[in-house]
Amino acid sequence: MTDQSQTGRLKLRTSALRAYTMLLALIVIWLFFQWATIDQYHPYGIFLGAINFSKLLQQTAVTGVLAVGMLMVIVCGNIDLSIGAVVGLAGGIAAMTQSWGLVPCLLAAIAVGLLIGALQGTLVAYVNIPSFIVTLGGLQAWRGVILKLTKGSTIPVEIPFFRSLGRDFIDPRIGLALAIIAVVLIILSNMGRNRARQRHGLQTISTASTIARIVIPSLVIVAFIILMNKAGGLPIPVIFLLAVALAGAFVTANTTFGRYLYAIGGNPDAARLSGINLKRYVLAAFCLMGALSGLASLLHTARVGSASPDAGTLMELDAIASCVIGGTSLMGGRGTVFGAVLGALILASLDNGMSLLNVENWAQYVVKGGVLVAAVGFDMYGRSKA
Amino acid sequence: MAALLQMQNITKSFPGVRALDGVSFDLNQGEVHALVGENGAGKSTLMKILAGVYPHGQYGGDISLEGASRRFTSVRDSEAAGIAVIYQELSLVKDLNVAENIFLGREPRRFGVIDWEDLYGRAHKLLADLHLTIDPRTLVRNLGIGQQQLLEIAKALSQNARILVLDEPTAALTDAEVETLFGILNNLRARGVGMIYISHKLDEVFRISERITVLRDGKTIDTVATSATDEPRVIAKMVGRAVDQIFPESTHDRGEVIFEARNVTVEDPSVPGKLLVAEVGFSARKGEVLGVAGLMGSGRSELLMAVFGAHAGRKSAEILVDGKQVTINSPYDAIDHGIGFVTEDRKRYGLILDQTILRNMTLAGLRKLSGRFVTDEDAEVVAGERAGADLRIKTNSVFTIVGTLSGGNQQKVVLAKWLLTNPRVLFLDEPTRGIDVGAKQEIYAQINRLAASGLAIVLVSSELPEVLGLSDRVIVLHEGRVTGHFTRREATPEAVMACATGHAQVAA
Numbered sequence: 071m072t073d074q075s076q077t078g079r080l081k082l083r084t085s086a087l088r089a090y091t092m093l094l095a096l097i098v099i100w101l102f103f104q105w106a107t108i109d110q111y112h113p114y115g116i117f118l119g120a121i122n123f124s125k126l127l128q129q130t131a132v133t134g135v136l137a138v139g140m141l142m143v144i145v146c147g148n149i150d151l152s153i154g155a156v157v158g159l160a161g162g163i164a165a166m167t168q169s170w171g172l173v174p175c176l177l178a179a180i181a182v183g184l185l186i187g188a189l190q191g192t193l194v195a196y197v198n199i200p201s202f203i204v205t206l207g208g209l210q211a212w213r214g215v216i217l218k219l220t221k222g223s224t225i226p227v228e229i230p231f232f233r234s235l236g237r238d239f240i241d242p243r244i245g246l247a248l249a250i251i252a253v254v255l256i257i258l259s260n261m262g263r264n265r266a267r268q269r270h271g272l273q274t275i276s277t278a279s280t281i282a283r284i285v286i287p288s289l290v291i292v293a294f295i296i297l298m299n300k301a302g303g304l305p306i307p308v309i310f311l312l313a314v315a316l317a318g319a320f321v322t323a324n325t326t327f328g329r330y331l332y333a334i335g336g337n338p339d340a341a342r343l344s345g346i347n348l349k350r351y352v353l354a355a356f357c358l359m360g361a362l363s364g365l366a367s368l369l370h371t372a373r374v375g376s377a378s379p380d381a382g383t384l385m386e387l388d389a390i391a392s393c394v395i396g397g398t399s400l401m402g403g404r405g406t407v408f409g410a411v412l413g414a415l416i417l418a419s420l421d422n423g424m425s426l427l428n429v430e431n432w433a434q435y436v437v438k439g440g441v442l443v444a445a446v447g448f449d450m451y452g453r454s455k456a
Numbered sequence: 457m458a459a460l461l462q463m464q465n466i467t468k469s470f471p472g473v474r475a476l477d478g479v480s481f482d483l484n485q486g487e488v489h490a491l492v493g494e495n496g497a498g499k500s501t502l503m504k505i506l507a508g509v510y511p512h513g514q515y516g517g518d519i520s521l522e523g524a525s526r527r528f529t530s531v532r533d534s535e536a537a538g539i540a541v542i543y544q545e546l547s548l549v550k551d552l553n554v555a556e557n558i559f560l561g562r563e564p565r566r567f568g569v570i571d572w573e574d575l576y577g578r579a580h581k582l583l584a585d586l587h588l589t590i591d592p593r594t595l596v597r598n599l600g601i602g603q604q605q606l607l608e609i610a611k612a613l614s615q616n617a618r619i620l621v622l623d624e625p626t627a628a629l630t631d632a633e634v635e636t637l638f639g640i641l642n643n644l645r646a647r648g649v650g651m652i653y654i655s656h657k658l659d660e661v662f663r664i665s666e667r668i669t670v671l672r673d674g675k676t677i678d679t680v681a682t683s684a685t686d687e688p689r690v691i692a693k694m695v696g697r698a699v700d701q702i703f704p705e706s707t708h709d710r711g712e713v714i715f716e717a718r719n720v721t722v723e724d725p726s727v728p729g730k731l732l733v734a735e736v737g738f739s740a741r742k743g744e745v746l747g748v749a750g751l752m753g754s755g756r757s758e759l760l761m762a763v764f765g766a767h768a769g770r771k772s773a774e775i776l777v778d779g780k781q782v783t784i785n786s787p788y789d790a791i792d793h794g795i796g797f798v799t800e801d802r803k804r805y806g807l808i809l810d811q812t813i814l815r816n817m818t819l820a821g822l823r824k825l826s827g828r829f830v831t832d833e834d835a836e837v838v839a840g841e842r843a844g845a846d847l848r849i850k851t852n853s854v855f856t857i858v859g860t861l862s863g864g865n866q867q868k869v870v871l872a873k874w875l876l877t878n879p880r881v882l883f884l885d886e887p888t889r890g891i892d893v894g895a896k897q898e899i900y901a902q903i904n905r906l907a908a909s910g911l912a913i914v915l916v917s918s919e920l921p922e923v924l925g926l927s928d929r930v931i932v933l934h935e936g937r938v939t940g941h942f943t944r945r946e947a948t949p950e951a952v953m954a955c956a957t958g959h960a961q962v963a964a
Contacts, residue, residue: 326828
């Protein structure tokens with residue numbers, strides 16, 4: 071009996087280890103590109119410099135936002151192949167409705183994403199059509215709708231504020247203020263947690279560990295903001311990514327909704343018999359995915375400066391790849407928002423680094439494909455050993 | 457002449473359980489030898505050894521065919537020796553037709569491609585030999601379950617099987633199909649095929665078999681000529697065991713009726729019109745254990761599933777909680793009305809195996825334990841650790857992955873999950889299936905403790921001693937209908953088994 075519990079604990083430890091393995095892989099990739107971009111003008115390399123790092127994060131924003139939504143869809147045992155087309159359609163509609171004014175055109179994009187998510191989610195959850203089929207159909211149908219609406223033309227973004235969503239930075243002082251607020255929140259939440267544990271009669275976390283839990287994240291945040299400020303401030307798309315990632319992490323880890331998504335993906339029969347309304351939560355996951363696709367379409371359209379009919383093509387595969395690289399199981403029930411965003415960051419790092427090195431286009435594709443398969447291969451290998 | 461098949465002194469252990477303990481069994485040419493015993497007696501394990509599912513080296517003892525010792529290392533080995541096992545779960549490919557299924561993997565070929573004419577010709581002859589009127593080109597999907605069962609037998613014979621094992625072959629058959637099956641078996645008997653017939657239905661056993669072997673607790677109790685015995689004597693051998701040794705003495709203080717189900721009727725979702733449960737009613741009192749006895753396929757689980765709002769097909773029922781009629785359309789409703797359901801098959805219906813003990817424990821009661829939208833992990837840990845200690849779940853921490861626990865501990869986690877919903881009525885379906893004796897006794901003690909604390913408990917089990925040892929009252933189901941009502945004092949194994957096999961009816 072005891073030895074069984076011990077393997078249980080061991081297993082938990084290795085699963086935590088897996089998340090750190092990916093973080094380690096990211097750091098290795100970063101250090102490699104830093105080393106590889108050393109030249110006579112840049113004795114320390116270009117890659118992790120403020121300007122390039124800021125650019126890297128901006129490139130991560132759209133995929134990262136989509137990956138958070140995709141994670142929830144995959145965790146409950148589904149898939150969404152349509153989001154690339156949804157990004158294209160929602161972006162096109164935002165660009166076409168600019169005459170309604172700034173706020174209506176932004177809301178229109180998110181509403182279109184939400185409605186499509188609701189429609190597809192209904193077909194999956196209530197009509198029992200496999201999500202692969204529904205969204206494969208969506209991938210084609212929504213792209214067709216874009217062509218009809220835009221008549222195949224590219225529509226420029228004319229409202230300056232809209233454009234700035236994808237390109238501008240916030241004032242460095244506001245960035246610092248945000249960092250200070252974040253640090254205060256970290257301190258308060260750690261103290262609150264300890265009080266709650268005391269109230270429940272659980273062992274409180276030791277002072278040393280509490281200090282570490284406050285100091286380490288705080289230092290990371292402050293260093294991050296200083297680095298960003300060196301490049302002109304925190305980029306607006308990155309603020310959106312951080313907000314979506316934090317909200318997604320909270321929803322998946324600390325709400326009944328998140329808990330139910332993992333249960334549905336892990337064992338739908340057990341979830342149903344435990345009183346969980348599977349249909350409702352699967353629909354909700356698709357709605358969230360749709361709304362996040364709408365948001366991503368805004369960031370993408372603003373960054374490019376125009377909505378073209380083929381915008382968003384293949385973005386669904388980047389989002390799925392991000393989740394998978396970050397340890398999400400396509401069978402459902404397993405994966406974290408942290409991992410998915412990490413996966414998006416790894417993909418963007420490869421893109422950015424290889425472009426800096428002038429790696430030819432074909433080789434970039436081969437490397438990205440190889441990394442995806444290798445990441446899952448390592449995961450499977452580790453799991454068979456565990 | 458040596459017997460067709462001789463299995464001698466077979467032993468087989470699983471971690472913590474000795475499934476077979478020196479079992480001997482033999483079979484003659486042209487004989488139907490029935491193998492009977494309660495669930496868990498070891499029948500399936502014995503047949504899996506014969507079929508090569510558990511290869512040589514994983515069991516003790518000796519198997520010989522016509523006097524020659526054989527060591528099967530795989531299913532293929534055993535098949536090559538002429539042994540065919542027809543399991544309860546059929547192994548046909550539904551989207552291939554009858555002939556394709558019969559010759560799957562052994563298609564007659566000419567010049568490297570399938571010789572369809574030969575294939576259909578041989579299939580036709582095979583079916584005709586068995587007096588089966590099935591078109592070889594029919595898709596298996598379009599056959600009834602009974603015809604599929606007969607097709608499995610045809611398939612086995614096409615491989616020149618000399619020994620045919622039939623595991624509960626009539627469970628899904630209509631009366632007419634049973635007659636067809638028996639016709640085929642008699643036909644095979646004349647051809648010299650030896651048959652091992654596993655069934656709970658003793659009337660069939662007595663009709664078809666020459667000899668009967670009774671297994672109990674992994675041991676051979678007796679092998680007798682069918683003509684020299686009768687049903688009561690066989691039943692006595694199947695159930696004979698000192699019940700009071702395992703079951704803690706307990707008298708429950710019965711209170712008022714808090715739960716009642718009336719006129720529960722459940723239709724088979726895959727066969728429209730077929731009733732799995734017909735107009736069954738039962739009630740449960742505070743502090744009482746109501747036992748539901750019945751053989752496999754008697755509708756026990758379907759009854760509970762339907763009452764709990766989890767049956768997939770059509771059903772109707774009137775449900776009263778505290779004397780007031782309530783509507784239960786989903787497990788969510790059932791939980792709201794204070795019903796908990798420890799389902800059978802914990803791996804399939806009960807647990808999310810790669811999540812932690814805590815996540816599993818709090819799943820059903822999450823909305824009561826934690827906040828409605830935002831979870832409170834600390835509150836969960838407190839509740840989970842208390843439940844784990846109450847049920848004596850052996851683990852270092854509630855963060856252990858459930859899949860790494862032993863069966864008994866997994867079952868306790870499922871029980872904890874339902875206790876954390878604060879139920880007033882608790883359904884238990886096969887709560888001790890596949891766990892060792894020690895863990896069983898602990899579960900029995902928990903059931904008595906819960907009843908003593910005022911829960912109404914409805915216990916379904918195919919292990920008769922378990923039902924009799926724990927229940928204050930027993931109802932017996934046979935083919936979806938109630939065939940018996942007993943109080944604890946009246947419920948003898950023989951009387952209950954007679955009702956469960958459809959041989960007697962005892963009115964309330």
